[in-house]
Amino acid sequence: MTTAPTLLSTPADIARSLVAHRTILRQLVRRDILSRYRKSALGMVWALLTPLLTFAVYAYVFSAILKVRFPSRIPDVEYNYGIILFSGLILHFFITEVLVRSPNLVIENANFVKKVVFPLEVLSVVAAGSALVMLGFNFVVLVLAVLVFEGSLPLSAVLVPVVWVPLVLIVLGLSWILASLGVFLRDVGHLIGIVSTILLFASPILFPVDSLPETLRMLIWLNPLSVPVEATRDLVLWGTQPDLQALAIYGLCAVIIAWLGAYWFQRTKRGFADVL
């Protein structure tokens, strides 16, 4: 009845499915975001309040109490460590949120597998899309913090969405793989927590890469967060040009991961109904 998905046809299949199901996609992302704040008295205010409070805690603890210093890219300029930390953390929040949810996406929606004709590949896109909206709110707080504490924002900050595109692709690819694996191996969910901690510590979020020995530095670059974190800081904090070569390689890897993830998902989803 349907031909098996092939590696080559996958990107076109996925794109077609997402265009055809854009109404569902929009409905589900909306529902996902609204459901976070449903029944809370402040409602959507929390979307800005949470990152604001998070930032306040980090800024106070690290800058005012611990007085931690993080070398700035601009010589002789002391930069607020709270802001530097927050600029990296928001990307970590983004990837963690999607990865933690992914293994349960299909399991939680067993009805969509067995009872209605539903484009399952949309579920990962919804998770990523909803987390992306949250990232947007976090970014607004970051920009506000930069303006308040540093007085000015480099113009290059408007380019941030461009350097985030590959990260979103990687997150999508990983989400598809995890969503599928989660159906067959329920153990996957337990691994994600520890992986997320590793992603945080093996990245330039908490400390500059330069402070590490040469051998470890290479490992840091394998972390999908490292390149976008550095690029985001370049654009928003230092106002310098990001490492274009690194971004190019990173972008290429991102496309490959998203492609493989989509292929894996499309290939294995026929088996979901048999085990759910």
Added chain:
Amino acid sequence: MSSDAAKPVPEPGSDTGPAIVIEGVTKAFPVFKRPADRLLQMLSMGRRRYFDVFMALNGVTLTVQRGETVGIVGPNGSGKSTLLQIIAGLLQPNGGSVAVRGRTAALLELGAGFNPEFTGRENIHLNASILGLSQAEIDDRFDAIVEFSGLAEFIDRPVNTYSSGMYVRLAFSVAVAVDPDILIVDEALAVGDEGFQRKCLARIENLREAGTTILFVSHAMSMITQLCDRAVLMDRGEILLAGEPKSIASNYYRLTHAPGADRERIRSEILAATDIEAEVHSGLDEAFANQSRVEYESLGARIQDVRIETLGGQRVNQLVRGRRYVLSYAVSFEAPCSKVRFATLFKTKTGVELAGRATQKASDDLPDNAAGDRVSVSFEFPCAFLPGTYFANAGVNAAFGTERKSAHRILDAVMFQVLPDADDSVVGLVDLDIIPSVDHQSGASLP
């Protein structure tokens, strides 16, 4: 699996062929001990087997014509739902071929896409988009959906505050608003209160008359005989018999009421029988003229436009046994009448009074009508009459002083025919839904 498989765009010129063609479909469910075995199986490329096999469908062949309503019956576990899931494109068959032409809406579980935390309004939007409507179409039909559900005052409350009946009403209202070419319904109609069920049946009749192909599973034989043109009896993954709904229903009873020891014998008897694939449709024969109509003198009321309609509102005089119809008429009052009630009476050609019904008991507190009042009266009835020609009277009865008299009455106001069908197991004038069962004891085992 992809949704494209279930909702193919109709090819040009394909609107004449059958809506669904299933040939030799088999479905084996691998029974995996652990979910991880399913993954290993996929990765092993068939070099090893990690599962046991359960045959859910074993060579099923079925063709459903465009606009046909087909019911699928059978004991639990006979493969009915699996077949529907394959037609809906949710499951892939292991063998055979499935061709489905037209936009398909599958109602395999009502409210499968509902989120309990969200309001009725939000769930309508979500569920309708899952069923394949675009944003513009949803906006267009939103009011009609709410209206049909009758839940307008609850629509902005979360559905987890709904009663289960209300939940189902909302889900069904969304599903029938989709206007599919092919509607697939699994056991979904046996819920909701009686008023709503009737509304659903009327809506399904409407869809039928608009040419929708309907395929549904039910254990309610009255529903099958009422709605279907044809029925299919399934057992253990096979189609035992296909044909006229009434006879499929009686074979279903034979099979399910069979005592354990006889089940196999009865099963093979049914399998060996070939049913006439009769399709009986209600219809209107203009030439079928009523010549015995007698109208009484009017005493202040006048009965007009006595007619029989399907639940969908289509006027008919050829009825199908087992279906429900509505006899209705209008009454206009030319003079005041007190303590009025209305009645109808069904009779055979020879005048045997079979069944009648008044709107109220004579002892009830009956309403008065003023001159100029217009009233419409309707009687919904099951067509339990055996094939033949029948008549119905219509009457208005009022109090004149201490005496009750007919304010107006028409004898043989309508004449109708119950169409012949292939079921010869029922005899007499009316079908009382007698359920036979035979306990067979072989002579050899007796002392």
